[in-house]
Amino acid sequence: MNKVLELTKIFLKTSFSSMNAKMGVSTKFRGKFVLYGLLFVYFAGLIIFLSYNLLEGLIAINQEAIFIAMVLFMIFGFAIFQSIFSSINILYFTKDTEYILPLPLKPYQIILARTIVMLIAEYALIFLVGLIPLTTYGILTGVGIAFYIKMILAVILIPILPVLLINIIVMIIMSFAKLTKNRNRFQLIASLLVLVIIIALSVSMNGIKGDVSNEEMAQMIVQANGMLEMVKGYFPTVDFLINALTTNLVNVAIFEFLKTILITIVAFAVYMLIAQKIYFKGLVGNLFGGGYRKSNKEIKQKEFSNSKLYKSYIGKEFKCLYRNPVFLMQCLLPAILIPIVIVAITYTSLNSKETMGELTQMLGQMQVNTFTVACIILGIIQFFTMFIYISITAISRDGENAVFIKYIPVSLYKQYMYKIAPNIIMNVITTLISLGLAKYILNLPIITLILLLIVSTIMGILQSILMIIIDLKRPKLNWDSEYAVAKQNFNLIFPMILSMINIIILVGMVILLKDINIYVGLLILGLLFTIITIVVNKYMKKNQYELAQKII
Amino acid sequence: MIEIKNISKSYVKNKKSIDNLSLEVKNGEIFGFLGPNGAGKTTTIRMITGILNIDEGDILIDGKSIKKDPIEAKKNFGFVPDNPDMFLKLKGIEYLTFMADVYDVPQNKRREKIEELTKKFEIYNELNNEIQSYSHGMRQKIVICGALLSEPKNWILDEPMTGLDPKSSFDLKEMMREHAKSGKTVFFSTHILEVAEKLCDRVGIINKGKLVFVGTFDEMKQKFKEEASLEKLFLEITEK
Numbered sequence: 001m002n003k004v005l006e007l008t009k010i011f012l013k014t015s016f017s018s019m020n021a022k023m024g025v026s027t028k029f030r031g032k033f034v035l036y037g038l039l040f041v042y043f044a045g046l047i048i049f050l051s052y053n054l055l056e057g058l059i060a061i062n063q064e065a066i067f068i069a070m071v072l073f074m075i076f077g078f079a080i081f082q083s084i085f086s087s088i089n090i091l092y093f094t095k096d097t098e099y100i101l102p103l104p105l106k107p108y109q110i111i112l113a114r115t116i117v118m119l120i121a122e123y124a125l126i127f128l129v130g131l132i133p134l135t136t137y138g139i140l141t142g143v144g145i146a147f148y149i150k151m152i153l154a155v156i157l158i159p160i161l162p163v164l165l166i167n168i169i170v171m172i173i174m175s176f177a178k179l180t181k182n183r184n185r186f187q188l189i190a191s192l193l194v195l196v197i198i199i200a201l202s203v204s205m206n207g208i209k210g211d212v213s214n215e216e217m218a219q220m221i222v223q224a225n226g227m228l229e230m231v232k233g234y235f236p237t238v239d240f241l242i243n244a245l246t247t248n249l250v251n252v253a254i255f256e257f258l259k260t261i262l263i264t265i266v267a268f269a270v271y272m273l274i275a276q277k278i279y280f281k282g283l284v285g286n287l288f289g290g291g292y293r294k295s296n297k298e299i300k301q302k303e304f305s306n307s308k309l310y311k312s313y314i315g316k317e318f319k320c321l322y323r324n325p326v327f328l329m330q331c332l333l334p335a336i337l338i339p340i341v342i343v344a345i346t347y348t349s350l351n352s353k354e355t356m357g358e359l360t361q362m363l364g365q366m367q368v369n370t371f372t373v374a375c376i377i378l379g380i381i382q383f384f385t386m387f388i389y390i391s392i393t394a395i396s397r398d399g400e401n402a403v404f405i406k407y408i409p410v411s412l413y414k415q416y417m418y419k420i421a422p423n424i425i426m427n428v429i430t431t432l433i434s435l436g437l438a439k440y441i442l443n444l445p446i447i448t449l450i451l452l453l454i455v456s457t458i459m460g461i462l463q464s465i466l467m468i469i470i471d472l473k474r475p476k477l478n479w480d481s482e483y484a485v486a487k488q489n490f491n492l493i494f495p496m497i498l499s500m501i502n503i504i505i506l507v508g509m510v511i512l513l514k515d516i517n518i519y520v521g522l523l524i525l526g527l528l529f530t531i532i533t534i535v536v537n538k539y540m541k542k543n544q545y546e547l548a549q550k551i552i
Numbered sequence: 553m554i555e556i557k558n559i560s561k562s563y564v565k566n567k568k569s570i571d572n573l574s575l576e577v578k579n580g581e582i583f584g585f586l587g588p589n590g591a592g593k594t595t596t597i598r599m600i601t602g603i604l605n606i607d608e609g610d611i612l613i614d615g616k617s618i619k620k621d622p623i624e625a626k627k628n629f630g631f632v633p634d635n636p637d638m639f640l641k642l643k644g645i646e647y648l649t650f651m652a653d654v655y656d657v658p659q660n661k662r663r664e665k666i667e668e669l670t671k672k673f674e675i676y677n678e679l680n681n682e683i684q685s686y687s688h689g690m691r692q693k694i695v696i697c698g699a700l701l702s703e704p705k706n707w708i709l710d711e712p713m714t715g716l717d718p719k720s721s722f723d724l725k726e727m728m729r730e731h732a733k734s735g736k737t738v739f740f741s742t743h744i745l746e747v748a749e750k751l752c753d754r755v756g757i758i759n760k761g762k763l764v765f766v767g768t769f770d771e772m773k774q775k776f777k778e779e780a781s782l783e784k785l786f787l788e789i790t791e792k
Contacts, residue, residue, distance in 0.1 A: 299679055303645050304663040312653035316642065323641040323682070401638040407601040408654050409626035545605075552604055 003105060007113035011096070012120065035493065042500060044132050051133040055140050065246045067137055072158060072245070075130045076238050079159035082122055083166040088194055089483050090118055091167065092174055092283060093326050096481075101283075111275045115167065122159045130155040134245075147245070150253055154241045157257075160264050161237055164271040170194050171275060174282035188325050195329075195337065237263055309410065313418035320397070321390065321422060327397060330486035334387035335426050339433040368442045371513060371521035374452060375506040378525075381434045381456050382506075386499035388430065389492055390423035391467035395551065396476040396485045402551045412544040416472075420464035427460030428453070451522040458526055462533040463498055465540055470494050472547040553579050554600065554629075554706055554739055559609035561595055569595050571761045572609070577706075577739050582732045584752035585741040588790050592761040593741045594634065597710050600739070601631050613706055627655070629706040630699035634714070636691040640684035644675065644694050647683060648701060655702035662701070669697040672727075673720055688715040696724065707731060709740035713747060725751055745782045759790045 051067075058064045091114060100110060134151045137143075173190045237260045244256035307315075321327050394416075395402050405415045435449050444452075470491055479485050506525075513521050540547065554577040561570040570592050577583040587593045598604040600611050602618045602625070611618045616625035639647050645666075652662045670676040673693040675686075683691060692715045700707070707728070713721050728738045728751065742748055748755050749769055757765040765772060772785055780788075 299645055301663070304649060304659075304666065306649070306653055306657070306659050306662065309653050312650050316639070316646070316650050319646065320639065320641045398638075400635055401633075403598075403603045403633065404638060406603045407626060407631050407633075409623050410654060411623060549605065552598065 004109045004112045008116045011113055011117045047132045048136050051136040068245045069242045071133045072238050072241055075126050075158045078126055078129055079122055079162040083163050087166050087170045089326055094481050094483055107276050107280055111279055118163055126159055150245050154245055157260055161267055164267055168274055171278050175278040314421045317419055317422050326482035326486050331389040335430045339384050369448055369518055371516050371518045372510050374518055374522055375510045377438050379503045379506050381431050382499045382502045384430050385427050386495040388423055388426050391420045391464040392471055392491050392495055393485050394419040394468050395471045399477055399479055402477050412548055413541045416468050420468050423464040424460050428457055431456040455522055455526045458529045462529055465536050469540055475550050553614055555612040557610050560607050569761050573763050575756055577737050579737055580732055580735045581753045582728055582738040582751055584748035584755040586748055586755055587758035591758045629708050630704035632696050632699045632709040632712050634710040636695040643682050644679040648698055651698040651701050657702050665701055672723055689717055692716055706737045712740055745786055749782050757789050764789055
């Protein structure tokens, strides 16, 4: 067990080395600490605000217990979503595996240490999205100390099963690595397959319950906490924990916890058994499968053909992004997947004609084509696009070879623009998906949608320019695993901060221009962001050489 | 032609990594840049290629200043860095056509040039594979091909022989000789003294940021009035 702990410590240290390495420099550390603190306060405040409002409404109709179910499902969802991206990377694409494998360690020790590292990483976010709303619930409903103990225990237990489940799915798919000659393509396909399977699972889970008829719904709403029954039945341990947290009886709570702990222990044992059998097969196939090279004498004429530099450069950027599984999953896909998952879930939820009809009827009575609604949509798009990590890693992704941009005869400014082009394109795609959803639910006029696309694209260009400036000023060029750039990189906090600022600007505009005509309002917004973008772009162009000083 | 005029560079205040270095590499010359680890070879090459800013002095590549007219100066050289692990996710052919686009290699010439270079280095059959699947030596070869594709007048190569098999190393040396014979310039850094002795018209030895010797090997022997091996002379110069 000591070895497992030692190994866990090493994995954790290498994972967070970027943060530890600079801790000696007190001002930098203080800066980061303040930044993290501010972000924490912002998100915690936001969560408390939302929880408070939601709970007030639920308490009024005697349905407050459903809030617990919602939070527990949210934790479960977060755990799944986080593991999709971290599992394959932590288990298979970290380079330290090459140094760990020759050490005299037993397979179970490595698997256990890797799993603990994944769980610790999960808890960081889950404590934020789990404990804060549940504490708000506790304060508002005036529950006793026992609730808080149960709450902590539940938040610790929930993420374990999803992590194990996703790890097993990943391991099964990756165990086919040794069967394939083309390791790179396999890694790519495997990564996508994991995503598809998990999204399909989460969407189908959403549809399991089927439709609840209006009569049943009415009956459930009338009953105290009747709505709770509607959300149960998706995942056994979540149900047990909902029961444990909503009951006032100690013995019931203990029994529900015991069931959950027992299932978790059994699942862990099964997981360790399966993992020991299949993990290393896939890992070795993945590590030492060797580069696949096919001998091909004839190269087609078109492959020699020249193209305009911008096409060639942007094409190169895209190829380097999507052919690398880590960059694909961390930088490119989240921006598309998050809206798609939401679209899929919304679609399955609203699939029943009855529900859709009611929703349309309800929205029909509301005035949706307003400046406030437009700003809300832009705010949601901002939330989605903050997961596009292309521009913020544009320089760092090239690692030590980032110097390439400095010795070729192309102006640095042009190269910066080529490097951010994929970010802008992905931003447009995310916006289109989101607007498609907005059209489906709100049936907004086409002119509004076009204006929203324009404003969102301008915001996307601004985001892209600002992010590459940050990456140029604080590049992370000495890395030995892509994961260090695309995940364990402090700079990734900046897209989040920018989205936060943009959302604040949007809220400010809503307050200032509350009753303004939607088109005039959107034009003002577009103009505002265009001016900011021009200023920032001028700064980048003027300082193109100074900005590249850290690339050596 | 490469003219280095009184350049200096400091990474830390009051400590010059390169101290007032002047050098001229003439047309038709192969120039070897030697020095122990940490002497300032890579820093100098990085200043010549525009990767590092020059604190004092200037560098001209065929008369174009890397400081004042960087884009034009960069068009006049092909550079092979010491680390060939670049654009690993691109196929060999994709990397070369990208480099051809960057250096404006005309359509009618690029196929011929790519075939000529890659066949010489025996990597033509691998061009449809990702660079990631190449061995270290093959990566070195593809980077060299990329740098020479536009037929630059000045070649600047940082440790170009590292990782090359004997045949490729021989071929590269031959290419360097041919290039110099046609009146163009080759500037390269190396640790292998024998290569420098056999290949270079002149060498420059840098130590602790200062150029301690420039000239031919005969001049070196005359200066030190010794018939000792190059290795001994090198050690004597750099340990002074």
